[in-house]
Amino acid sequence: MELRHLTAFVAVAEELHFGRAAKRLQMAQPPLSQQIRQLEKELGVQLFERNTRSVRLTSAGQSFLDPVRTVLADLDTATRAAKAAGRGEYGRVTIGFAGASTHETLPLLTRAVRAAHPALELVMKGQTYANVALAGVADGSLDLGFVRLPVTQPGVATRVIDEEELICALPSDHPLARRRRIPIAALADEPFVSFPANAGSTVRDATVRACEAAGFNPRVVQEAPDSYTILALVGAGVGVTLTVTSCQHIQQTGLVYRPLAGPPIRLQAALAWRPDNPSAALRTVLAVAEEALPTPEGKTPARL
Incomplete structure (x- = not known):
């Protein structure tokens, strides 16, 4: 049983006319009739009663229609979710932060992300020290961390967000x-x-x-x-x-x-992440952070 068979069945069931269903599916009528016959053969039941004047659903066809609509709707939802995740509009980003020093910067980022991408899930992991968040980013248990420079861990990128x-x-x-x-x-x-x-x-x-x-x-x-x-x-x-x-x-x-x-x-505060993290959601959060938490203009390098 193929997806095209289910799509063809719903079109005919809703139009109750093979010609109109074929036009709706942008295909010729003979291939559509063949797909319906293949589906009926696979199921071992007749889905439509048809003659030269009319087409109507059998009791088996009536019973089959709603479940098929559900399958197609679920597939459409899954497809849209996958595409949204690929664009970074859906998914989960885990963020590590140290409480007192991020009381201003963290809400600026989370509110901006939720306003722009409400389907993104942000998971907050409070830490006592910024270096704990940095370690989580380095070992992959966190996607993003609020840290302080200097950062010496290999494979970790940073961007200054506050001084x-x-x-x-x-x-x-x-x-x-x-x-x-x-x-x-x-x-x-x-x-x-x-x-x-x-x-x-x-x-x-x-x-x-x-x-x-x-x-x-x-x-x-x-x-x-x-x-x-x-x-x-x-x-x-x-x-x-x-x-x-x-x-x-x-x-x-x-x-x-x-x-x-x-x-x-x-002391410079920064965001830290792994550039090799494949998460599209993380890339979306980083893009939002460019606007919500821009690098201060004319920042002075850390003295200590």
């Missing part, structure tokens, strides 16, 4: 809080709250390098797994920290933010 600055967060009653800008050297004797040393945090790494450049090693008295906890501890008076400008939305009682004195210390 952040390192800033100081300190208790509101701290003597340094009265200053408009904080010299890093002024923090030499301060207790620090920071990410764990071996977690692979780019903010922790940038903090250490900035302090070392100012002539001291930060004295970390408390470690915490995420920016929300770190800044809560700072607000509680446990110590000071260096964080990034994207975390200033975290408002905590007893906490203030101050820019650092001197040339800005910049």
Whole structure:
């Protein structure tokens, strides 16, 4: 039984006239009649009662019609879905992100994708650190990741979407809080709250390098797994920290933010993906991201 036989059957069943059905199918009448005979032979039943004056469905034909229409409709749906997936309009893209630092960029991308391609499914995977998302992209468990540069993993492409600055967060009653800008050297004797040393945090790494450049090693008295906890501890008076400008939305009682004195210390946020990923849906999301999250004009290369 072939698809053309089913299509021919539905056309004749709906037209109840071989000539009109042949015209609808853009074919000659004799081949159409032959296809119906082949279908009846395959099924072992007569589907139409026909004579020189009329054509009508038999009871077997009546019973056969609705299921065949369902088959053809399902096939049409599957065909359209496959074509849409091939164009990247349908499918699934898994995105890894680290919470606090993507509170602005992630919604911009997801809303733009859903507005332009509502059939695309976005699966969000929250991570504590951006390097975890990067590892997921590298091993193929994630399609796309929000990361920070530098990225050294082979086979991973990146595009800068934002540039952040390192800033100081300190208790509101701290003597340094009265200053408009904080010299890093002024923090030499301060207790620090920071990410764990071996977690692979780019903010922790940038903090250490900035302090070392100012002539001291930060004295970390408390470690915490995420920016929300770190800044809560700072607000509680446990110590000071260096964080990034994207975390200033975290408002905590007893906490203030101050820019650092001197040339800005910049960290670049980026999207990361594998160019060898065959997903058309991923390519569609990357295209949307070009508009929703453009690379900043005149971006300054990362200092650290």
